[in-house]
Amino acid sequence: MHLYIHIPFCKQACHYCDFHFSTNTTNKRAVTEAIAKEIVLRKDYLPDGDMETIYFGGGTPSLLDEAELHLLLDTIHRHFRVAPDAEITLEANPDDLNAATLAMFSNAGINRLSIGIQSFHEPHLRFMNRAHTALEAEQCVQLARQAGIDNISIDLIYAIPSANHDILLSDLAKAFTLDISHISAYCLTIEPQTAFGSWLKKKKLKPIEEEYAAQQFEILTQSLGEHGYEQYEISNFARDGHYSRHNSSYWQQHPYLGVGPSAHSYDGASREYNVSHNAKYLEAIQHDRIPATFETLTPADQTNEYLLTGLRTKWGVKLQKLETLSQGAFALQQQSELGKMARKGWIREEAGILLLTEAGKLFADRIASDLFIE
Ligand code: SF4
Structure with a gap:
């Protein structure tokens, strides 16, 4: 935890x-x-x-x-x-x-x-x-x-x-x-x-x-x-x-609890965002209310978040996990984009794991967003 x-x-x-x-x-x-x-x-x-x-x-x-x-x-x-x-x-x-x-x-x-x-x-x-x-x-x-x-x-x-x-x-x-x-x-x-x-x-x-x-x-x-x-x-x-x-x-997408004004929480399936306002936060908590907005993550949200954070790390992203999170949509939508990026020398695959190359690290966020699914 x-x-x-x-x-x-x-x-x-x-x-x-x-x-x-x-x-x-x-x-x-x-x-x-x-x-x-x-x-x-x-x-x-x-x-x-x-x-x-x-x-x-x-x-x-x-x-x-x-x-x-x-x-x-x-x-x-x-x-x-x-x-x-x-x-x-x-x-x-x-x-x-x-x-x-x-x-x-x-x-x-x-x-x-x-x-x-x-x-x-x-x-x-x-x-x-x-x-x-x-x-x-x-x-x-x-x-x-x-x-x-x-x-x-x-x-x-x-x-x-x-x-x-x-x-x-x-x-x-x-x-x-x-x-x-x-x-x-x-x-x-x-x-x-x-x-x-x-x-x-x-x-x-x-x-x-x-x-x-x-x-x-x-x-x-x-x-x-x-x-x-x-x-x-x-x-x-x-x-x-x-x-x-x-x-x-x-x-690595582990669940966490975030407390305090503007803190976020994640339980593996949804996110909660606390209000970014000290007085409103205080007022709500004093009345036993959590001043948070709630968002259920769709398969596309979960896939895209995994890409955005995972690709930036040395652990990369697992292709199998992308398929599971996206319910099979990732390969269908992004197979040809992956090929293009590999030819540009921005990504490489190693034992089912997608990693950025040194050149790709310069464009990490752009590469992730180009791989987002709908
Ligand atoms: S204003 Fe400065 S000290 Fe405060 S959170 Fe931002 S960077 Fe940190």
Whole structure:
């Protein structure tokens, strides 16, 4: 079993971010209490079994204080059997990480940190409106280790306009020096409802050129490969098998429960989407209502989701599973498209498993959507 907890608060809005969060933290305690109540209300959503991974995402979960974190973890332990070796991840921003907060996280049972570093280059951090400095980004990794948390992932963003390849290489060199075991690297995307989206509309920002983004991706994958990182998902790289067990479970279509404003849940046949609005969420939970919209997944939905997530991973997608999920429609609709893609050198088949080639990784999402069925 897998549990995701969305903490919908941030100190300030990063210019590229379209996740659900509020910078008004006055009702942080009340929302946390509501999330704890939602955990209880939905404790039977998943079939019986051990909780193998717990993931505090956001927003900024490192804004939780000790009482809030304990409330959530105590509630989880009261209502679920947490596996002794469960992976318990907390997303954190470097400016929240000091010796005291890290000791508090570690004592509470957090055994994996996913740190939103994004860049070690100060002008990039200012450009993206990050709340931390390059120095804090560097120091927090050492502090986390001193607090006993060794399983550390960092997020990096590439294809930042006005950047150059040397800056990307220097960001990577810093990560190598810090001996990080897991790196998630995301191409900057400009979403309409963000500050960058509005700058783009007003022509204060140039669109990110596809060719530049592709070059940065190639530099990134090559450099990470040379330093012993395995690309086990298009944007995720791990050394010595330090995969994110939680995210891998999403990519392998395992059911999970998501609680908190904007969180999603999946039970294998349907999805539920919590409202992305803190006040509405709070009001509903206080009246014992789950503020979620429900969607039954059709065979086509299930097939297309499997393609979209599975093709991005080193495990690929099983042709037999595509047939089962699509009730036989996949081969009928997409056999000739598969042949075309194989001839272009974008995909290959190995013992009944469809995998992207190195060239195909550049177009992962486009390839998946071209293979969608109706
Ligand atoms: S990137 Fe993270 S810290 Fe920045 S606004 Fe989004 S959720 Fe908050």
